[in-house]
Amino acid sequence: MDGAKGTTGAELLEAGRTYRSSLPRDAELYYRLHLDAASDAYVSVTAIPRADATLSITDGIRVSVQDADNHSCSNERARFGAARSPHPITAWGARTTSPAAPFCRGAGTYYVVVERTGTADSSPGAWDLEITTTTEPRLKQAAATSPPKVWNSASPTPASGPVEHSQGGAGFSRAVSVGQGVWSAGITPGQTLFYKIPVGWGQQPSATAELGSVNGDGHGYAIDALALTLYNPVRADVEDANTGYDGKQKSASLAAVPAVDYSNRYAIPDRVNAMRFAGSYYLVVHLAAGVAQKFGDGPFRLTLRIGIDGAAQDGPDYEGQSVPANVFEVTAQDRQAAAQGATPDAHATMKAVAAGGIGAGTVVLAVLGAWTVAARRRARTW
Structure with a gap:
């Protein structure tokens, strides 16, 4: 799918489908809802x-949603950060029907605007885009419009116990299911691993990522070498953490986030606001490409300590079904797959493709996998 340079000619994004597009350096692209x-x-x-892209510390993307009268419904951005390491970054936009929003509440046409931010020092080549849209139905009965005033904000204790191996996937669509416990994988400089965690209503997730020490003559310091980000079921960022690396073991832990609650959407802090629904939450781990220059190509040992506090509760009573279906639910099958550290099987992947439709604009699920392979091959040259 090609983004338009203005609202005229903007192509329609259908809920439940995943699209592939491309973003040139100086472009501002429009898509229609x-x-x-x-x-x-x-x-x-x-x-x-x-x-092999060259990036500055301020490079990133901005995503906004606007109504037909140019009122802004949301405006969010994501950056590559101090490590300047090429990797997938995600920003989100929203049109909500909250009573607190004076605009963007009616039916009709809306526009998604995507643009690059940063400096002219970055590589001129276009970036690939993966775009998804999800809809959430209203409730049958009105819910509280104030978030919980008290929640456990103490720093979580990292999970302990036996270590199970689970190699993360390449991209959201290939994220590997993991649950509470300790999981290990190998990660190479420039690589990004995707995991998904079933989190029910009333449950509070936590995560720590640990990077093992190296055996060799490497020396120096890689800034923001290990990055850990938590995304909610609609791929909106919740919280992130990072740490530098000097060849000795290092860890990065997410700050405490509240338990999942429908009324969290009325909170101001992002890490509370984003904990608004149950479903598959995503943990995304990136090892900066610059680590290879100082400590070799790896792979390095990655350990994830994942906690899920609290018993799952009944969710709110929605009036209809989300699109895609069941996004805001956690099933027994989800929990079983997470307990086993399961990789999505071919049947599940083909179901996802069939549900999204095969044709122009539908993303090829191998895109991020191919990107990861290329990242590993080029890690030494960055």
Whole structure:
């Protein structure tokens, strides 16, 4: 799918489908939504630069949603950060029907605007985009419009116990299911691993990522070498953490986030606001490409300590079904797959493709996998 340079000619993004597009350096691209007056809509945009791209500390993307009268419904951005390491980054936009929003509440046409931010020092090549749209139906009965005033904000204790191996996937669509416990994988400089965690209503997730020490003559310091980000079921970022690396073992832990609650959406802090629904939460781990220059190509030992506090509760009573279906639910099958550290099987992947449709604009699920392979091959040259 090609983004338009203005609202005229902007192509329609259908909920439940995943699209592939491309973002040139100096472009501002427009895509179109057609929304009803009752559902909340969420758009996620993942930008994927070339593995050999040159980036500045301020490079990133901005995603906004606007109504037909140019009123802003949301405005979010994501950056590559101090490590300047090429990897997939994700920003999101939303049109909600909250009473607190004076605009963007009616049915009709809306626009998603995607643009690059940063400096002219970055590589001129276009970045690939992966775009998804999800809708959430309204409730049958009105819920509280104030978030819980008290929640456990103490720093979580990292999970302990036997270590199980689970190699993360390449991209959101290939994220590997993991649950509470301790999981290990190998990660190479420039690589990004995706995991998903079933988190029910009333449950509070936590995560720590540990990078093992190296055996060799490497020396120096890699800034923001290990990055850990938590995304919610619509791929909106919740919280992140990072740490530098000097060849000795290091860890990065997410700050405490609240338990999943429908009314969290009315909170101001992002890490509370984003904990608004149950479903598959995503843990994304990136090892900066610059680590290879100082400590070799690896692979390095990655350990994830994942906690899920609290018993799952019944969710709110929705009036209809989300699109895609069951996004805001956790099933027994989800929990079983997470307990086993399961990789999505071929049947599940083909079901996802069939549900999204095969044709122009539908993303090829191998895109991020190919990007990861290229990142590993080029790691030494960055």
